[in-house]
Amino acid sequence: xxxxxxxxxxxxxxxxxxxxxxxxxxxxxxxxxxxxxxxxxxxxxxxxxxxxxxxxxxxxxxxxxxxxxxxxxxxxxxxxxxxxxxxxxxxxxxxxxxxxxxxxxxxxxxxxxxxxxxxxxxxxxxxxxxxxxxxxxxxxxxxxxxxxxxxxxxxxxxxxxxxxxxxxxxxxxxxxxxxxxxxxxxxxxxxxxxxxxxxxxxxxxxxxxxxxxxxxxxxxxxxxxxxxx
Numbered sequence: 048x049x050x051x052x053x054x055x056x057x058x059x060x061x062x063x064x065x066x067x068x069x070x071x072x073x074x075x076x077x078x079x080x081x082x083x084x085x086x087x088x089x090x091x092x093x094x095x096x097x098x099x100x101x102x103x104x105x106x107x108x109x110x111x112x113x114x115x116x117x118x119x120x121x122x123x124x125x126x127x128x129x130x131x132x133x134x135x136x137x138x139x140x141x142x143x144x145x146x147x148x149x150x151x152x153x154x155x156x157x158x159x160x161x162x163x164x165x166x167x168x169x170x171x172x173x174x175x176x177x178x179x180x181x182x183x184x185x186x187x188x189x190x191x192x193x194x195x196x197x198x199x200x201x202x203x204x205x206x207x208x209x210x211x212x213x214x215x216x217x218x219x220x221x222x223x224x225x226x227x228x229x230x231x232x233x234x235x236x237x238x239x240x241x242x243x244x245x246x247x248x249x250x251x252x253x254x255x256x257x258x259x260x261x262x263x264x265x266x267x268x269x270x271x272x273x274x275x276x
Contacts, residue, residue, distance in 0.1 A: 049193065049205040050079035057172055057208060064132030066151040068092040076170055077152065081193075081203050084170075089149075096150045099130045104143040131155060135177070141165060142183075148190065156213065161185065170206035171225065177268070179211055182219030182237060187211075191225045212247060213267065232262060 057077045061067055068088040075082035076089070084090070103126050108114035120140050127141065128134055130150035136157035145165050147153060152169035156177035163183045167173055171189035189206045192199050207226035211217070215229055218237030229235065230247025240254035249258045 049081045052078070053080065054078040060154075060172060060174075061132075061152070064151055064154070065128075066092075066130065066132065068149075068151070076206055077172055077208075079171065079205055079207050081198065081205050083202065084204060085202060092149050092151065096130060096147050099126075099150065100144075100146050102126070103130075103145060106143075127155075152189075162219070170204070171208040173209045175211045176213035176215065176231065178213060179215045179217070181217045182221070184220045185217055185223075186221075187223045189225050214265070231267075232264060234262070 053074055054077070058074060061077055067073065068091070070086065070088040072082045072084070072086045072089055076084070103123070106122070106126070108119060108122065123141065124137060124139055127139060130147065131153045132151045133154040135155065138157060139155055139159045141161045142163045144163065145161070146167070148168045148170060150169065152172050153167055154172070154174045156175055156179060158178045159175060161181040165181055166186045168188045168190040173187055173189055187209055189209050190204065191206060192204045209223055209225065210228040212229060212231035212233065214232045216234045218235055218239065220238045221235050221241065223229070223241045227241050228244040229241065230245060230249065232248040233245050234250045235241060235245070235256060236250070236252030238254070239252050239256040241251070242255040245251045245256065245258065248262050248264045250260045250262060251258050
């Protein structure tokens with residue numbers, strides 16, 4: 048169900064992000080309220096995101112330039128900072144193809160790695176912690192719609208934030224649905240559909256994903272901060 052009022056916590060977080068298309072409908076969108084995605088500010092930002100995705104997914108340096116994985120990662124990091132809302136640290140690697148809806152609503156922690164074909168529909172804020180690894184074909188979906196038909200006819204939708212904690216491993220072909228929070232230290236088995244929040248230090252699998260075992264908690268690591276953030 049969509050929210051009936053603006054979410055001050057989400058709005059405060061959004062003010063720390065880069066490239067945000069601030070307007071009334073953006074505030075409603077990240078607050079989980081019904082909103083119109085076709086206002087000029089939002090439509091323009093999605094268009095820019097699609098152009099960016101095309102460039103990111105088609106870029107590859109020539110071997111004649113002495114390129115290697117280190118130089119490739121550095122070049123891609125520069126590109127990622129152009130579109131994403133926040134990146135902590137410089138050790139981030141996302142294999143193309145990579146698709147975002149807006150990009151500005153994504154916050155990545157340090158040492159993030161995503162394998163091929165990551166899709167993030169970041170109509171709501173998507174927050175990913177440190178040392179998170181994603182397998183291929185993962186979908187993180189903050190966008191949703193009402194089941195009543197009229198609002199879909201009217202092109203009205205809403206979103207819910209997604210949070211993934213530190214030290215998580217998300218297997219290939221996992222789908223993470225709107226409003227889900229995955230706690231620290233979790234493993235989500237390949238092919239799972241995460242429709243409800245998963246507590247920290249859990250292994251979950253299935254559709255819908257359910258906790259099948261717990262793992263031993265570890266102490267948190269000191270957080271690194273990039274001078275470029």
